[in-house]
Amino acid sequence: MRIAALRAHEGFVIEETDVPVIGPDEVLVKVVASGVCASDLEPWIAGLPDGEVRYLGHEVSGVVVETGVDVDGLDVGDRVGTWVTERGFAEYVAVRAAYCFRTGEVPLDEVLAEPIACAVNAVEAANVRLGDDVVVIGAGFMGNLVQKLVALRGVRQLIVADARPDALGRATDFGATRVVDVGQESLPDVVRSLTDGKGADVTFECTGSQQALTATGETTRMSGTIAIVGFHQGAERTIPLAYWNWMAFTVVNAHFRELAIILRGMEVGVRLLASGQLSTKGLVTHRIPLERIDDAFGTLRDKPPGFAKAVITFPG
Template sequence: MSQFPSPGAQAMKAAVVTGPGRLRIDEVPLPQPRRHQVRIRLEGCGVCASNLVPWAGPEWMQFPTEPGGLGHEGWGVIDAVGDDVRDLRIGDRVASLGHHAYAMYDVADEHAVFPLPGAFDGLAFPGEPLGCAMNIFKRSEIVAGQTVAIVGIGFLGSLLVQLCARAGAHVIAISRRRSSLEWARQAGASEIIPMEDHWHIIEQVKQLTDSHLCDRVIEAVGKQWPLDLAAELTRERGRLVIAGYHQDGPRTVNMQLWNWRGLDVVNAHERDLTIYVQGIRDAVTAIRSGALDPWPLLTHRFPLERLDEALNTARDRPDGFLKALVVYP
């Protein structure tokens, strides 16, 4: 058998995380689609920041993972369909919300995939984070003329800068990495502020807004300090949007501040599959209209055998990094 499966193959390569910071590549049987499911011959999978805590091996994490586990940003071509699948066919190129995409093939419910237009052929399309960005943008209720601070400029933050700036908002981008701030500037941010000193950032934002602070603040880091900072930057009756993935323990919040300012606080993480898929549909529309341009933000690519390096790169975020992809030939 060749290194990677060819059409008609019965086995595939899949990553198995065996412990904190450790993985192996196994050869396993191809998954078979059940009723209302499709199998996707994957072209690639995005590396999500939510993988990093499991990769570090917290107490609640169980090893080894299932083959392909943790990967949930896959895209590729349907090569098999189960019974009673109506609207999808073999050969359709799709974005998938399957959960075993660190492998050559994955199986997903037919309602958890979205067909991609032919204009995107040959282009990487990690649909889950693109749909996530669209859903966060929608929940933020951005309109032209607002001042919007985005705290944390990774892949998600950069997408949100694009969406907010192209909607006519005045965007303040805040990040600890200089290269991320330059990305934000290119994406349309009106102001960039290094995330260095808490009170200095607040004073800078006050100066930029005549002390009014921001109509909307989107926290896109997932750590305690950025959450505290985001609340401080939100004006009275403004909207604080939680987009960072908080999974490393409980958080404390300044409820006195939230109450005193009358903040609207939105947890912008969706759990409804239908809304996730609608977000991907909205991302396709936004790309076609020019409101979103994700491809320059896909900065690093790795083969499956170097998934550990991809995860470590996503963790360490070297200069110029925004998004890692694992790609399959």
């Protein structure tokens, strides 16, 4: 089978290797799509030490083609989203059956159960309540997911901020009550005008940038909640901690490492997808074959107009 190996600065190599041999509690999944995640971007840009190789990819969906002798509840032919930590940019992955979730008839290149789980867990951790006023800063893929899930909570105001007209257009299509072009308007002023001067009950930071992090403190009401969803890489970030202390913010780190939480988020997310309560249609904007994986990472880095999410696709 083919697998992508990161061996150099902006340099994947497509290698041939054996199809994984599954254990008794595992299934073999033929990969249909594998999402390109911002958390994998840094090693691709920075490169690796000489001689080091990494096998990236963890946003996998596909079809079960073999089951282990102890597997109960999954069958050959089942369409699943999976939890893997690496080696997802490959034609096949071996996965514990307990880490696979049936997707129903949702197109597999739109499943991406792992990032959906991240968004599910972020919204639940932030404890968004009926009638809340919510701000989502960043209308990229994760911001769009958070927006869609927040809308299921029955909020009053759902304000989405970004600097890209195409991203704000998606947010509008997905039902934002107000979008804010931060290059043209003051986000704090707009939020106060829509929230009786108080600020948002909950603000989600979904960009991973210092500017957005700063803005969360300027838009959130006293004793409100700030949820850090963006993946922060590179330079250290700063916050005015004295002000944040005085404002009595609840700060939620919406990044989770406990497996049980991740798996529950995946189960919930896939249930919502399969039932039609959540749709990711229109969020996958770039479908790129394995042999052009460097192009996919470059697209994520450059974010051309219209970009939301790139996935690596595999034939039939």
